[in-house]
Amino acid sequence: MTSTSVHRPGATGTTSSGPRHLISIRSTPLERLRHILAEARTFTPDQSLRGRTFATLFFEDSTRTRTSFIVAAQQRSATVIELSTASSSLNKGETMIDTAATLAALGVEAVAVRARQAGAAALIARCIPHLCVINAGDGRHEHPTQALADALTIAEALDRPTFDFHNLRVAIVGDIGASRVARSNIALLGSLGAQVTCAGPRTLVPESLASLGCKISWSMDETIADADVIIMLRIQFERYATASSTISSPREYRAHFGLTESRARQLNPDAIIMHPGPTNRGLEIDPAVADGTLPGVPRSVIRDQVSNGVRVRAALLNDCLTGS
Structure with a gap:
């Protein structure tokens, strides 16, 4: 049994004691969104996330979003884990929650989640207490x-x-x-x-x-x-x-x-x-x-939308993992 426990209750927003998630635009204070945008405008690659670990957990195909998250984390000097769902234990019947819990037990601090099911990112955020969850697209819900x-x-x-x-x-x-x-x-x-x-x-x-x-x-x-x-x-x-x-x-x-x-x-x-x-x-x-x-x-x-995706996600990762 890993040391990362899985809990069913919990919040999906930003709290003073827990991780800073980004699950939806509607559930996030506008002040925080403006802060992320302002930092993205002036972003240049740095080492602010050196020693921090970030993973992509994509259950749907993606080119732009998945790759830009990876590039953004690398430009902040974070360690990046790319989980391929095609070769993971998901093919052996492991649940999405257990997969996320395993990543957290391995030291992953933040994860970008894309799934076909609306509410998938919110569910992981509720169930894994210390894992920062970023919604990279959940069904028809939000991106x-x-x-x-x-x-x-x-x-x-x-x-x-x-x-x-x-x-x-x-x-x-x-x-x-x-x-x-x-x-x-x-x-x-x-x-x-x-x-x-x-x-x-x-x-x-x-x-x-x-x-x-x-x-x-x-x-x-x-x-x-x-x-x-x-x-x-x-x-x-x-x-x-x-x-x-x-x-x-x-x-x-x-x-x-x-x-x-x-x-x-x-x-x-x-x-x-x-x-x-x-x-x-x-x-x-x-x-x-x-x-x-x-x-x-x-x-x-x-094309600007694509390149700006890197800047925004770099700013978001810094906001989620350092609170700044």
Whole structure:
């Protein structure tokens, strides 16, 4: 039996005696989120986490988030453990909680968790008393670090260094219903003052999503006409039983909700175009629009979102493990 006990009760927030988690945007004080963003703006590699141990625990595929967490920890000089679920004891029937408890017993102090189940990160945070847990995406629930990276990208691209997003119009277009990125962005960008409108077909943007604090539209053209920020999202076919339950056809979807070259030319020229990735090129966004190679079209900051993910996660790791 390892020395790390597993408890069922407990809190998932930040406490004076326990570890500092990041489970969701909505459960985290805005002051703390602003602090993380401010540190990310000025981040340069250092040795602040030398001697500390961080692990990635990903139960879903990931390129950007997993890799950027690894790079961020390395740029803080932390020891990094990459756990491959394909070769771990999970394949022998070990539970997610037991796997996390084993990591804690081995000296891991913080872990980034991605899982298909909503609430997975919160469950680990409750069950492993001394392990700092960062939600790297849990089902359709939230993806807080992506929202932080997006906020940093917007602030720098639109010269909002204090993260005051009042009078900023943000359009999020695509599969809002299945998107944890959308839920975290609605919460964070709205808290910073932005006006957020979500657009897509009724099958992907149910009216009930207005309860999250955004406006709902089923017309992409109306939504993006005066937007300062356009965030495109892919259709998450893997979260639906059949593709036909989401859209009638890729061609029709692109015609009504794709950021095509012709649509991009009609945008506010000072706007920015974003996408958290991965992109389905030619479906929700045309390649030249995504790459920013089309003359006369608002600039794409998609690559900036990726690099800013490292800065945000480096700042977050420092906040979680040192409280500064």
